[in-house]
Amino acid sequence: MPEVEGLRYKINKKVKLKVGKAKVCEDDSKPVNARRKLSDGSNKGPSSKYKIDGTILYERENGGKKNSRSLAEDKRNLNQEGYDGEVNGRKPFRQSSTDRKRKRIYADQDDDGEGMQNNVNVQNKKPLSKEGKHSSRDDSRSRKAKSHDVQQLSAKFSSSRSRKSSKDEFIDGKSSKKALLSLRLHGGMKELSYDSKSSSHRLGIQKGSAEVSNEKIKSKVKTVEGKVYSKLDGSEDDSLKKHGKSMSEPTKHTGQKQHRHMARSLEKTLRKMRRDKKALDNDCAVPDAPPKKRKRVIRIDPHDISNKRLDDGISANESYVKKEEDIEKAVEISKNAQFRAIQPSPSILSFVEDNLLGRRRLIELRRSGYNINLSAPLDNIPFSTNPERERIEETVFRNKLTFFAAAKVSSSFPPPDLPEIAFAGRSNVGKSSLLNALTRQWGVVRTSDKPGLTQTINFFKLGSKLCLVDLPGYGFAYAKEEVKEAWEELVKEYVSTRIGLKRVCLLIDTKWGMKPRDHELINLMERSQTKYQIVLTKTDVVFPIDVARRAMQIEESLKENKSVVQPVMMVSSKTGAGIRGLRTVLSAMTRFAKL
Ligand SMILES: Nc1nc2c(ncn2[C@@H]2O[C@H](COP(=O)(O)OP(=O)(O)OP(=O)(O)O)[C@@H](O)[C@H]2O)c(=O)[nH]1
Ligand SMILES: [Mg+2]
Numbered sequence: 001m002p003e004v005e006g007l008r009y010k011i012n013k014k015v016k017l018k019v020g021k022a023k024v025c026e027d028d029s030k031p032v033n034a035r036r037k038l039s040d041g042s043n044k045g046p047s048s049k050y051k052i053d054g055t056i057l058y059e060r061e062n063g064g065k066k067n068s069r070s071l072a073e074d075k076r077n078l079n080q081e082g083y084d085g086e087v088n089g090r091k092p093f094r095q096s097s098t099d100r101k102r103k104r105i106y107a108d109q110d111d112d113g114e115g116m117q118n119n120v121n122v123q124n125k126k127p128l129s130k131e132g133k134h135s136s137r138d139d140s141r142s143r144k145a146k147s148h149d150v151q152q153l154s155a156k157f158s159s160s161r162s163r164k165s166s167k168d169e170f171i172d173g174k175s176s177k178k179a180l181l182s183l184r185l186h187g188g189m190k191e192l193s194y195d196s197k198s199s200s201h202r203l204g205i206q207k208g209s210a211e212v213s214n215e216k217i218k219s220k221v222k223t224v225e226g227k228v229y230s231k232l233d234g235s236e237d238d239s240l241k242k243h244g245k246s247m248s249e250p251t252k253h254t255g256q257k258q259h260r261h262m263a264r265s266l267e268k269t270l271r272k273m274r275r276d277k278k279a280l281d282n283d284c285a286v287p288d289a290p291p292k293k294r295k296r297v298i299r300i301d302p303h304d305i306s307n308k309r310l311d312d313g314i315s316a317n318e319s320y321v322k323k324e325e326d327i328e329k330a331v332e333i334s335k336n337a338q339f340r341a342i343q344p345s346p347s348i349l350s351f352v353e354d355n356l357l358g359r360r361r362l363i364e365l366r367r368s369g370y371n372i373n374l375s376a377p378l379d380n381i382p383f384s385t386n387p388e389r390e391r392i393e394e395t396v397f398r399n400k401l402t403f404f405a406a407a408k409v410s411s412s413f414p415p416p417d418l419p420e421i422a423f424a425g426r427s428n429v430g431k432s433s434l435l436n437a438l439t440r441q442w443g444v445v446r447t448s449d450k451p452g453l454t455q456t457i458n459f460f461k462l463g464s465k466l467c468l469v470d471l472p473g474y475g476f477a478y479a480k481e482e483v484k485e486a487w488e489e490l491v492k493e494y495v496s497t498r499i500g501l502k503r504v505c506l507l508i509d510t511k512w513g514m515k516p517r518d519h520e521l522i523n524l525m526e527r528s529q530t531k532y533q534i535v536l537t538k539t540d541v542v543f544p545i546d547v548a549r550r551a552m553q554i555e556e557s558l559k560e561n562k563s564v565v566q567p568v569m570m571v572s573s574k575t576g577a578g579i580r581g582l583r584t585v586l587s588a589m590t591r592f593a594k595l
Pocket of ligand 1: 426427428429430431432433434446447448449450451452453454471472473537538539540541571572573574575
């Protein structure tokens, strides 16, 4: 066996060195560890037998003679005993701290030192769980089986070589030592890998303890890796180099084989460990990942006003205003529809047609006898000439119109000497223009396009028999609110309290009809029993049918009123349509009027 021969050569070399040291040192000056070892083995004495599983490996042949050779052999035997104790030594691995001292002694006595120390460290590490314990037990069983196999082999080898010299026996111990080293390394790695698996399994159950165990496992793996690599790269290579130097070529070959086998096995275990490490990292990455944030769903109560902003209120107000406008528009539409649904009476329609009321074409006016070349109002007498125009059928209206009083307050009213006819209505409705049209005297009463021109109660005498009163308008006007309110109050006071007032001509714009302020004044005149007559103005702006509809509408609305004088008069100060009929009505009134 070349392997055996190589080992033998190596051991001989080491033995020679140790024997040399032993000669220099006396028995008392032996190393402490050796002395301890000897004291432990004193029961057995130098002649004690060293056994592996009952097989006698070595028995002193010199009968207790202590020479340098025997001392060296004792020393070797002691070393072998240490290994033997480990081979047989299920106890040292399982026993308590008292046996650990022995392990330390064995480790100190070991020439290599590192391998034993590593094994002790690995073995002393506690298993992480019950499974780990089981695994350690299983591993120890497997180790036992392996060690048993090695022991059997070594026993066979030793029995076959029992008659050989002590050198050969020592070689056996050395080879078994190497085998044990490899086995222990395997066992330690397996245990570690099993521990890592078990820890990964526990990670799924207990996340909190997983980090701690993981760290432990990582540290274990790192230490073992470092040691294994150091073993592979450093110590083992050095030993191999030493062996390589000392061994012959066949032994070199076997050593290389062993080294390759160990390297392969270690690589396999390292791969497994790396895989486990990756799996652990992956397992640990899952709990480390940040938890998914839940999307917060805010449910807003549509009836809750507290969450609403100020803009919402503004928009709500705006929408409210818009709604009101829409309602008003709808009402207007409905009013227009109602207005267009009015069927005027035949008398009204004939009156409108006879007096050419409403919008008419100039050619039509010409055909009817009106002189279209004259300034407004056109003479209401068809086919009239200039002198004929000056002739007004009603003598009262042929009198000169003169302004004699203006009043801003009721106290400044002139004395009621003459029967009075007042012209009331909203601003810009055509009150002043109607006065001019009735008397055909333009320029006495001022008119304007701007509403609110007349701001006082203006009193005009028409001859010595009749008084015409131009009232300020109410409603919209270019004047201050206070002034307008004062006008209204003054008008109300006049129409309700004026003694000589025989009739109030309430002028209504034909296009727009009656407004609330008109109704207010009507109610006031109804309460004060003031006679009033509705006069539609600006009839030339609308269609004849609409003039008739408006007249019909107002007649129907004022049917129940007692102070109203029927019929509704329709005039146009611009064209002069209907002015003749109004003169007739008013002159008749003055005729029967009594002061
Ligand atoms: N087309 C047309 N325009 C008229 C008619 N009557 C008056 N107007 C015009 O209406 C405007 C107002 O006329 P005014 O007579 O000043 O009205 P008012 O009611 O006296 O107004 P205030 O004095 O402000 O209250 C003038 O520009 C007139 O030309 C009419 O019958 N047809
Ligand atoms: Mg006026």
